[in-house]
Amino acid sequence: MLESLTLCMNITRRNWAVYRKDLIANMSPSLADPAFIMVSLGLGLGSYLASVQGMPYIRYLAPGLTVATTLFTSFFETSYGFYVRLTFENVFKAMLTTPIGPGHVVAGEFIWVGLKGALMSLCVGIVLACFGMMSNPWLLPLVSIMGFFTGIACGAIGLIASGLVRNINQFQTVYSFLIVPLYFLSGIFFPLDEMARPIRYLAECFPLVHGVRMAQAIFWARDVPATLAVSTAILILQCVVYGALAYRFIRRKLVS
């Protein structure tokens, strides 16, 4: 058990060692994107809107940006990033000759995207808190819990895509027809209450809405313990389901 965990953490450490080589370049989209969205949508579009759920639009938008960062950082890592490691860099061909097995590879990738999601969402959260977007800035560390589980669940979806695509270009289809719709139908930009019922139900099956509920509860200091408990439980369930699927597909790529 302990040995398995050590082997998983080795994968995580390897990814970190590679990632930190180009830290600024690797982190900048995750941090810059939400900043631009804040300015353009929050201040630009927001000035035309009276209020959303009884608050200025920019305050409504802020929490979701931590979730958006988590989505993109983890999805790109396990889709394009993992696929390149698998297909072009052949990293796993050498790794699998060591005591590491396919299960350790998948679990190690999950720990990596979870930690990355936690760190990135926290960084964005800090910036937003500095702009006074949090009702109670002491709740800030809780954002990382959202980032961790949302990161793993979104990462699992990316890994499933890696297991299914036949070439690297096919990720564009996954991005356009799955990730982008989910991004816009997640409650980040507008409340989902007014949307048609099937869309709302469908959105519940994916990690984003749950991450957004957690982030909003934390930022607005509303029902924090209850929301965190329920949404974390749902996210863990999704991590297990999507993670198991991802393992099935990735194992087929690693073991023939």
Place this chain on the structure above:
Amino acid sequence: MNVAIANVTKKVTKEAGAIVIEARGLAKSFGAFEAVKNLDLTVRKGECFGLLGPNGAGKSTFIGMTYGTVQRTAGSLTVLGHDPRTDARSIKRRLGVVTQDNALDESLTVRENMQIYAAFGGVPKHDATRRIDELLEYMNLAHKRDASIQSLSGGMKRRLVFVRALLGKPELLILDEPTTGLDPAVRHLLWGKVRELHASGTTILLTTHYMHEAEVLCERLVIMNQGNIVAEGSPRSLIDAHAPGFVGLFDPGEKRALATALAAQNTLRLHEDESVLMVRAPTLEQLTAFCTGHALRPTQLRPSSLEDVFLGLTGKGLSDDA
């Protein structure tokens, strides 16, 4: 500086005849394609065992099966006392593999790459640094310790893959086409290292499609073709059994003269390849007598090699695009 071989390998006590790899009726199919068909082979402790054959012969499929990245479809396989299907990890703890692809992390330095793999192999952190330094020294890479992978030549990368395979002091070292695409100087350097490792007691399983490499390194080998073993034995015994004696090579322009000369006798026969014409004879005297007697000018007269064994067995040259 030369690093003593004793430092880079595990102390091995030679148990007479202990079996390291045993395959019985081993088979692997990918859909309708049978990559390995009914393979029987035994590799014993301390042996340098060769798997020869053209690309597509089933060598790499077999290698993958020994540590569990390829799952067999039939037969039994035991490696270092464990079944790779159920307990690959126990095997991999005692195994070092020079993979066919280098698969080094291009964005990391030499030392960082090795540190990661030392951790993968479970080498304790305080030992890892010393071990990496020793092995880099052993493979003449010490001066590249902090270089990026991108700055290394093809031969250096290959030597580094040897370092990576040796980090865990493996009992069984698998070399999967270790010298493909390398220049002769690097190839000879690596052959020297393989011989030292073998002499120190490490069991070695080597795949190659260079017949000469197997002749130089292996005590025993099998020749594979299309998923089957077509011959087995020591290089010498294979040559004696399947292609004894000497070979005369002739220019394709001499085909007509050669045919006439061969028609006049019935001991020697013509072997034809895409590129050369050859005549085989049990002794050098017989061959030279044949040539001078018919005023033939061979381009080369040489003793038979493993390559001739392969030609003799399959009637076809080793092609890389099989």
